[in-house]
Amino acid sequence: MPLFGQSLLSAESVQTDDTLAIFHLAQRYKQEFARSRQFSVKPVMSRGPLCVAMLFFEPSTRTRMSFEFAAYRLGLNVVTLENLESSSLVKGETTVDTVRNVSAMNPDLICIRYGMDEDLDSALTKLKVPVINCGSGIYEHPTQALLDAFTILENRGRIQAERVLIVGDLRHSRVANSNLTILRQSGAEVAYCAPDTNLPQNPRWNDVQRFESLGEGLRWASVCMCLRNQTERHHDQKSSLTPEVYSLDSEALAHFPQDGIILHPGPVNIGAEIKVEALNDKRVRILNQVENGVFVRAAILATILGVEGNSL
Numbered sequence: 500m501p502l503f504g505q506s507l508l509s510a511e512s513v514q515t516d517d518t519l520a521i522f523h524l525a526q527r528y529k530q531e532f533a534r535s536r537q538f539s540v541k542p543v544m545s546r547g548p549l550c551v552a553m554l555f556f557e558p559s560t561r562t563r564m565s566f567e568f569a570a571y572r573l574g575l576n577v578v579t580l581e582n583l584e585s586s587s588l589v590k591g592e593t594t595v596d597t598v599r600n601v602s603a604m605n606p607d608l609i610c611i612r613y614g615m616d617e618d619l620d621s622a623l624t625k626l627k628v629p630v631i632n633c634g635s636g637i638y639e640h641p642t643q644a645l646l647d648a649f650t651i652l653e654n655r656g657r658i659q660a661e662r663v664l665i666v667g668d669l670r671h672s673r674v675a676n677s678n679l680t681i682l683r684q685s686g687a688e689v690a691y692c693a694p695d696t697n698l699p700q701n702p703r704w705n706d707v708q709r710f711e712s713l714g715e716g717l718r719w720a721s722v723c724m725c726l727r728n729q730t731e732r733h734h735d736q737k738s739s740l741t742p743e744v745y746s747l748d749s750e751a752l753a754h755f756p757q758d759g760i761i762l763h764p765g766p767v768n769i770g771a772e773i774k775v776e777a778l779n780d781k782r783v784r785i786l787n788q789v790e791n792g793v794f795v796r797a798a799i800l801a802t803i804l805g806v807e808g809n810s811l
């Protein structure tokens with residue numbers, strides 16, 4: 500069984516078969532939910548009620564809540580470290596030690612988000628419990644990439660040979676790194692458009708085509724994926740907000756195919772990455788991504804925990 504009992508720490512650890520199985524199950528959950536507002540999951544009574552621990556050391560709305568919705572829809576119990584200010588982190592406990600202690604409470608799975616923390620990167624690979632990376636530093640956000648690819652498949656009918664233009668602050672984007680891996684693995688062509696101040700740092704981008712002009716990139720693309728300005732990571736002097744010429748507005752969108760789709764992982768800095776008029780464009784699929792996030796993350800949880808059950 501793909502991913503069963505395993506951690507999902509990076510996009511590179513996701514095999515093509517895993518991706519296909521997750522998409523298949525996510526689509527099934529979405530269809531079942533449309534029919535009956537529930538997923539057909541058999542409780543795994545022999546293993547007792549399964550518990551997912553949620554550890555978010557960085558802020559989140561979409562990722563955390565969609566994992567929680569997904570877990571509840573699957574009949575899982577969720578234990579969340581709700582408020583970091585009321586945890587023992589304020590007494591000086593490290594993130595690594597926090598995770599080791601939560602792991603010692605024997606959750607069935609840990610969902611975790613954190614910043615730049617090499618000690619934690621390493622510690623997570625040694626835990627006995629499966630771990631899902633819900634966003635780590637500027638490196639990886641594999642479940643976002645899976646839900647983005649699922650949304651492309653749903654809207655475009657394929658991923659193979661789709662031309663995905665990633666626009667904006669690639670220098671600090673974990674979303675872009677994971678997307679490059681999953682999209683290429685699925686047969687898409689990927690290119691990017693970013694200012695000199697915000698070029699990708701990760702070597703996996705070395706052979707990826709760059710468009711200097713947003714209009715030129717949009718004429719090439721069938722999917723436009725805008726990125727958030729990651730201002731919380733703009734500590735180094737080289738980085739800055741992406742200039743106006745990288746904002747999606749109606750003038751830029753005039754270059755984009757009528758049947759193309761526009762994605763953004765959120766949260767959108769409205770007026771910065773996307774102008775208000777462009778947000779109302781019929782090609783925008785941002786809330787579709789958010790909706791799909793619940794089904795894709797449910798499929799990931801169910802696959803790792805082995806609770807996918809039978810079709811209704």
Ligand code: CP
Pocket residue numbers: 558559560561562563634643764765766
């Ligand atoms: N896309 C994303 O990771 O959003 P959140 O930070 O709200 O989880």
